[in-house]
Amino acid sequence: MPSEEALKITTARSHHPSDDPGSDNPLTSEDIGHILGTIQNPNAADFGRYYLLEENIDLSERLYKQIQAFPKVKNWYEPRDDFILDLCRLALREVLSEVKSRCWTCKGSKGMRLTKAHVQAMNQDPRRVQKFREGQLIDCLKCAGTGRRGVSDHDRADFLGIPMQSFKDPWKPRYGVVMGKVNDWHTVLTAAIGPGLERKILQKLGEA
Numbered sequence: 001m002p003s004e005e006a007l008k009i010t011t012a013r014s015h016h017p018s019d020d021p022g023s024d025n026p027l028t029s030e031d032i033g034h035i036l037g038t039i040q041n042p043n044a045a046d047f048g049r050y051y052l053l054e055e056n057i058d059l060s061e062r063l064y065k066q067i068q069a070f071p072k073v074k075n076w077y078e079p080r081d082d083f084i085l086d087l088c089r090l091a092l093r094e095v096l097s098e099v100k101s102r103c104w105t106c107k108g109s110k111g112m113r114l115t116k117a118h119v120q121a122m123n124q125d126p127r128r129v130q131k132f133r134e135g136q137l138i139d140c141l142k143c144a145g146t147g148r149r150g151v152s153d154h155d156r157a158d159f160l161g162i163p164m165q166s167f168k169d170p171w172k173p174r175y176g177v178v179m180g181k182v183n184d185w186h187t188v189l190t191a192a193i194g195p196g197l198e199r200k201i202l203q204k205l206g207e208a
């Protein structure tokens, strides 16, 4: 159920003449912050600040502690220190990049700088007249310069610094457990502010 405060705000806004879809969205960050302030569950509220307001708060330690409470996690053998903590960081980063389906590689900037390795690989074609050079800014190769792309298992394995095969087995299903916890926070958040309002905020973020 949306909180009373959130309802008051959304109801007030639904009578606003410029509130129909297609017109300028009048919702401000202050409005959103105010609504999030009414959420009782601190994890869901902070997740909302991170997810909907893109506030720079680190939720990874909190997520990590909650994951540790699952009995099966005791049997997860970490290939290195802080690996499970990094799994939490990955989940949080992935959730945020979903908001705008922002490209993981260029972070939505649409461009990328060529590294030495790129240049070596790309200049191999002898027919190419104009050679690429290191540091050159080109359209992002992963999203073809659109700035938008989903996260792949390859991106996830890369982030964790493990081979793709190790990600698929055993870490992918375990990552699902971590994501499940984030989704729990998300579910409480959506229930508190209402799915309609959340969609509206995400739409606003996607346009930004």
Ligand SMILES: [Zn+2]
Pocket: 103, 104, 105, 106, 107, 108, 110, 111, 140, 141, 142, 143, 144, 145, 146, 147, 148, 149
């Ligand atoms: Zn990109």
